[in-house]
Amino acid sequence: MLNILRHITQEVNAASGLQDALEIIVRRVRDAMGTEVCSIYLRDPGEERFIFRATEGLNPEQVGIASLAAGEGLVGTVAEREEPLNLENAETHPNFRFFPDIGEESFHAFLGVPIIHQRDVLGVLVVQQAQRRRFDESEEAFLVTMSAQLAAVIAHARVTGAVLADARSASAPAKIGGVPGAPGIAIGTAVVVSPIADLYAVPQRMVDDRRAELSAFRHALYRVREDIEAVADNLGGELSREDHALFDVYLGILDDSSIGREVVSLIREGHWAQGALSQVMIEHIRHFERMEHSYLKERAVDVKDLGTRVLAYLQDSDKRETQFPEQTILVGEELTASSLGEIPRERLAGLISVRGSGNSHVAILARAMGVPTVMGAVDLPYTRLEGRDVVIDGYNGTVHLNPRPDVLAKFEEVLVSDRELNKDLEALRDQPCITLDGHRMPLWVNTGLMADVTRSLEQGAEGVGLYRTEVPFLLRERFPSEEEQRQIYRNQLQAFAPRPVTMRTLDIGGDKALPYFPIEEDNPFLGWRGIRVTLDHPEIFLAQVRAMLKANAGLGNLRIMLPMICSIPEVDEALELIHRSHREIIQEGIEAEMPLIGVMVEVPSAVYQARALAKRVDFLSVGSNDLTQYLLAVDRNNARVADLYHSMHPAVLQALRLVADAAHAEGKNVGICGELAGEPEGAVLLLAMGYDILSMNATSLPKVKKALRNVNLIEAKSLLEEVVTMDDAAEIHHRLESFLATHGMEKFIHNPVD
Known part of the structure; x- marks a missing residue:
């Protein structure tokens, strides 16, 4: 069976x-x-x-x-x-x-x-x-x-x-679920980015210059024949006559009388060379894969290899400039930051990535740029979307194809409403975040790139609650040197000075693997990540901390934060290394003061040891994204279980309250730097719990400021006492939406559109 x-x-x-x-x-x-x-x-x-x-x-x-x-x-x-x-x-x-x-x-x-x-x-x-x-x-x-x-x-x-299906037909609309990458609505035209030499990722396009496509295809065939003949010659002395004949078979597959003829036929019909090659090769690969005979089935590998070789030469020779529509929706199997740089910013309306997560580098960049994004859209037939009209719902992580007229009209209304709201919020940039009854709430930002800085300051950020130091590591093909790190950190500290900047020590592992330092595990989120990696490699940790301390010289706005802390010994060991780094800097003659040191509360064990942790450090900061993930045993980057990830889950709210109370019991400040802090309804609850700092992406800051300036602390505390008695996340969410609506903030509510 x-x-x-x-x-x-x-x-x-x-x-x-x-x-x-x-x-x-x-x-x-x-x-x-x-x-x-x-x-x-x-x-x-x-x-x-x-x-x-x-x-x-x-x-x-x-x-x-x-x-x-x-x-x-x-x-x-x-x-x-x-x-x-x-x-x-x-x-x-x-x-x-x-x-x-x-x-x-x-x-x-x-x-x-x-x-x-x-x-x-x-x-x-x-x-x-x-x-x-x-x-x-x-x-x-x-x-x-x-x-x-x-x-x-x-x-x-x-x-x-x-x-x-033809857009004019009565075909059913399609709604594909994914993971929210960056909030917002985008309506535009899809432009598909295909990775290098992947037959299955080539978009289908029609062209006018068929002669140029034929020429490119034949040139690519010529180059592949040269490669195969060279390999055959190099192995000539080691192969028997029968084995050597296999290369003749290999070359014969590309002849005009075989697969090559089918590709040429499609090109003459108006298909571009890459698409024609992909279509023919995939059809033949599937044909061989369906065969019962093992020898014939193995020919699928040969056909795929040949197709990949030809495609690589086609892509290398295709220097034509991509035309980007006015409202470009960039689509790809796994988008990268470099692919964003090829598009004029004024034409980039949204992003869709079949793979990747809300923590992917491209998602972080998209949030910094304010570009609506959906990640992890695994069921999306992305190679077929070239030139199609697409709607992105970055609030709920969905992609809509062939939307009904009434659905499209709803999204257009939300888009117009968002633009009007953003204009209204601009006036709040220089206003402090103070509740109606006078409670002051500092609003900080999460950053990782220099591109975040300008946008953060424009939105009125009062500090940085999380600077992701792993981003410069992800952008390189090797570990950055101590001096390279010092320059990067100095730029961040100077840009925000005198505002505080909280730098998280290197947090890799999980879904953030360095290409030059691969971590392959069956269960990476419960594996070697965060502080576990850097304590096992003190040379990495020490170099990074020294770079931070040197960068802080003469500025004094650095705060250091330790990620993925699970136990007290981890904190003690990290503190010992930080003090050692400080002594070394002083011995070098650099006047560097000891910065405030904090711990990220991201795992359940840290919640229940929050008071003991607070005794050892200067502040606590909750990473609510990971904490929610670990409390609920739900991978927040997995579209198949995304509906089980609830930041308003009763267990999550109880844990957040425990951490705030524990920190204050030791007289220490507590902040939060997860996505919950950037949601207006979440910010109201965190205010009521007593959080001292809310840190979020820059795009969310004006909305949170508007929400908190429209409530008073007494109301927020009353709301909190009400929702903590509720047993269901959906019920809590609906109650919070009702609260926003009664306080004139119905525009902040973004329910899914069906």
């Missing part, structure tokens, strides 16, 4: 489209189970009906015509209950409904299982048989397993179908 499952999944993955995938499934499942009928019904999101989409054994003329509502008939019952239905005699079931034209009157045994992807019922997979019998446990288990295996493939194929 495992082999059958694997073969069917491979074949479906290689399908050219949704209908092809469905037909493969019903044919192969019927054969594998030895039944007489296999059919698939898919839900139409627009009509909320389950459409008869593919069959082996029933009337094919009813495909696309017959349909049922949820709860209607046996198929609708399976969909409504979201569980299998196994019947010996289907027509005796009270929900049975007879379709006279579908041809199932002679089939009595019925087994239907729901097709579910991320809690969304996509459809129902059904097998039927004339014999009156109940399908046995192994058969039911096989069909359930098959349904679970194929759900993601069907979801992806359905979205791809929506993308490929």
